[in-house]
Amino acid sequence: MALHDRILPSPVAVLRRLLVEASSGEMEIQVAITLARVAASFVVAMLAGTAIGIVMGARRRWDLLLDAPLLIALNMPALVIIILVFVWTGLNEFAVVLAVALNKIPSVVVSVREGARAVDSELLQVARSFALSRRTTFLRVYLPQLTPYLMAATRNGIAIIWKIVLVAELIGCSSGVGFKLGGFFQFFDIASVLAYTAVFVGLFALIEGALLRPLERRLTGWRL
C-alpha cells in the first residue's frame, strides 16, 4: 500500500504536498523562474519565427533557400538542440532561452509562412493605391491577415515551450521547475512531481482561458 502510494499518490496527498511547497515560498520562486524562461523563449521564438515566416511566404527565392534547413530543424529532436546549445554556449540563461527558442522557431515559421502565402494581394493593392505608408500597410493591412496564423502559433507555442523549458532546466540549470523535478525524481518523490505538474498545467490552462481565447476572439472575430 505504502509503495503504491509512493508510485501513484492520492489527490489529497498531492494537494497536501502542493500546500507545503507553496507555503514555504519555494514553489512560487521556482515557478516564477520557469515562467520567465518560458516568456523569454516564447517572445524570441515568435519574433524570429514570424520574421523568417514572412520572408519565406512572401519571397519565393528565400523560401527555396530556407526550405531544406527548415525541414531539418523541424525534425531535429529537442534534446539534441538543447545539448548542442549547452555545449556550445555554456550552462547559462542565454543558452536556455536560445535552446528552447530554436526548438520552437521552425513550427512558428511553418505557420506564419502559410499565413504570408495566404495574404490577399488585392488588399495590399488598396494600401498602395491610397499611398499608405509601409508601416501602416504592415500594421493595419498585412498583420491582421496573419493574425489567425499567429494565434495558432501562439497557442501551440506556449503549450510546447513550457515542456521544452522543463527539459532544458532538468539538463542544464540549477533552478526552475525542471531542476526541482529532477531532484524529486532522484528521491522518488512522485507527490511533489505531481504537485508541481498540477500547478503548471493549471497556470497554462489559466493563460489559455483568460488570455489567449479572449484575445483570439477579439482579433479574429471578423472571420466568424
Add this chain to the structure above:
Amino acid sequence: MSGFTVDIRRKRWPGPDGAIAVLQDLRLHVAEGEFVCVLGPSGCGKTTLLHIIAGLDTQYDGTLTFEKGSRPRQGVMFQTPRLMPWLGLEANLELVADAASRAAGRPASLLREAGLAGFEAATPGRVSGGMQRRAALARALVNPGALLLLDEPFVSLDAPTAIGLREVLVDVWRRERQTVLCLTHDLREALTLADRLIFLSPRPGTVVLDLPNPVTQPRDIDGVAVAAARAALLERWPELLSGIACRSD
C-alpha cells in the same frame, strides 16, 4: 492639380504563346476637374489602364505625367469592394483618410451620404454586397480633391442601388470637382456621368474615339436625352460600339 497624361506605347501580359499586347499606342489626357468615362469591350485593357494610372502597374513601355509634377492623392474604387474585413466600415474609410479628412469627420459624413448611417461599426462581412460597394465608393471619395479612379463602380448592382450610388458620386463631384476617370461598359451610364467619353478598341486597346458628352446637364439615365444620344452614337458608329451596346442593352 490632378490632371494627367498617359502615353502608353505598349503594355504586354505574358501569355501561353508569348507576350500578349494589351494596350498599344494609347494616349490620353484628362484635365483637372474633368469627369471622363472610358468605354470598351471586355478584355480591351481598361482595368490595366486604370492600374497603370493608379501606379499599381509600372511594367509598361510609356510615360505617365501629372500636371502638378508628382502623383496626386488618389481615391480608387476597384471592381470588387476590397474593404478590410477586420475593420468596421468607418474604420475602413479612416484607414485611408488623411488627417484633415478625419478631423472634418468626412468618413462618417460620407457613409451617411451613401446611406450607411447606423452601419459605421459593422464589418464588411456583416453587410450586403451593395452596402460594401457603397462603402467602397465612400472610401474612394474620402480625401477631398483626390484623383478618382473608378473601375466599373456600378457593374452588376441592382438598379436602385446603382442609381443611388451614381447620385452619391455626382453629388460629391458637383461640390468638389475632382478629376475622375471612370471605366464602364455601359454607354447610358457614361452619357449620364461624364464630360467626355473615351472609347477603346478591342485588344490591344487604343483610343478610337474621344467625344465630348452631347447630353447637357441635368442628365437622367432613363431620360429621353440619354437614350437619344445613345441611339445616335450607335447609328453613327455601329461596329465600334457593338460590344458596348450588347452589355448595356
